[in-house]
Amino acid sequence: MLLDALELIGIAAFAASGAVAAVRARLDVFGVVVIALTTALGGGALRDVLLGVHPPTNLVTWPYLLVASVTGVVVFRFHPALARLRRSVLLLDAVGLGLFVTSGTSTALALGVPAYAACLVGMTTGIGGGALRDVLLREIPLVLRREIYAVAALAGAAVVAAGDRLGLPAGLTALAGSALIVALRLVALWRRWNAPVPKEH
Template sequence: MPTIPMPNDLSTLLMVMDLIGVFVFGLSGGTLAVRKRLDIFGVLVLSLAAALAGGVFRDLLIGAVPPASLRDERYLLAALAAGFVAFFFHRPINRLGKPVMVLDAAGLGLFAVAGCGKALAFGLAPLPAALLAVLTACGGGVMRDLLVAEVPRVLCEEIYAMAALLGAIIVIAGQHLGLPPVPVAVAGATAVFVLRVVSVLRGWSAPRAPGT
């Protein structure tokens, strides 16, 4: 059975994870737009917002301008492709059960790791890199939810930003310990996805103020 070759250097892996994250988050935005009965233009707008907002915020903050999504047309093409896939194939996607959550969890893991890795590559210290990882992972979802007048999941749902932070911690710890970056990145993205999905299935949530 043929296997997909694993990128053997960190920069290539981060780009691949970024592009896959763009497509997956674009699917989550497009699927939500279809559920809200938006037209094709609305579906594509929501896909672009969900897929690209987090990465744009990250690149602007670290001075990587123009942002990657404007320098490399593959980002825009991946986001648009995700929108068209959601528009035409939303029925099989919905058979996943909780499709937006599953896609969101996958994108969350990919963007958290890619965001942290890129921030570290630009020379940021671990704490700012972790914060940028969370921003990268959550920014698109926040924009997606606001555009359809929903409270962003990062503010009210189960473990969300904390899952992204876990991925960043794994990447930072791996770099500090001198571990191979590719397996560390894969482990970080997987940990984010698993924690996010399990938290939803088990009803876990971040601590709330006492008495509320």
Template sequence: MLLVLDLLGVAVFAASGALAAVHARLDVFGVMVLAAVTALGGGVLRDVLLGVTPPSTLRQWPYLAVPVVVALLVFRWHPAVARLRCGVQLADALGLALFVTTGTTVAIGVGAPAVTAVLVGVITGVGGGVLRDVLRGDVPTVLRREIYALAAVIGAVVVVAGDRLGLPPTPVAVGAAVLVAALRVVALWRRWNAPLPRPAA
């Protein structure tokens, strides 16, 4: 079941990356590359930071096949996918929630300190999107608007706190995932953004 949920998160992030590539007018190869980087970038960064080499997502063929298939589907039917923007954003929130909690849990499992586990969890959740934006030549979205990285930080802290308190890991991870997804969805609905500096006089 965890594998299915993980691959669902990969598929959602792959769709996000593929749509960004289509909007940037990249060719079919560029669409596949951006989809794969968005979907797998966070997990690869997590494994590299934790010393897991080669990264687990590069050792299992479904993790490589899903982004390619999704990219081709988006490339072919991107007008219809673009109309499902709200659905994609909701699924993206669920993918963020899943990747943050699993990334933090993996870090805890290898004995990482609390602060490291939080950082690894956040990087797992937002890393793919940051790489996507950098490849497109944009300032990463998580650095300039929307409650995205903040939701990831809160979720990772909840997972680490639950571990330090000796709480059962599965309910804690589920609760943290629900919290991350809820924060992200509410932020989109209410149009919440992190504070910006006031313009110079």
């Protein structure tokens, strides 16, 4: 129940991060919705494909589709207030990352995958949607450009895996792991806030 709510929040956050990036790339409203859906549902679909859950949960849960689509339309409609905020993509991306990494790790553990592989599946769940977003928009994926990205995801996944081993409640460790990921990302963003970003070539 708590995990379901967190999943919805993660979907909205990633949908918004995708929609803002799509608006910045000057796509029309349909392109924005497609990117919102892909960013929000891509990581979880990848998780289910890797784990053999057919059809992927994300594609047959209509509230997920609804939330992601509506988020895309809302961002498109109000983009004059959002489009220049590069930071907002990064913030939303951090929240989505935290929630998806932990839910992906939990799902893999529940299916009996070994802990280290569950961490990898969780990282893929969290990173996959954003990587698809960036590849489709022809940007180098965030995970490759930001130092603390993959490490933050790994740390959060490890918290969930350790909590599972210790028999702690899944909802609790998911929250703790998510909070850790968001905190690490925000610290990383804050520390580099004014740092020069290396020129891409």
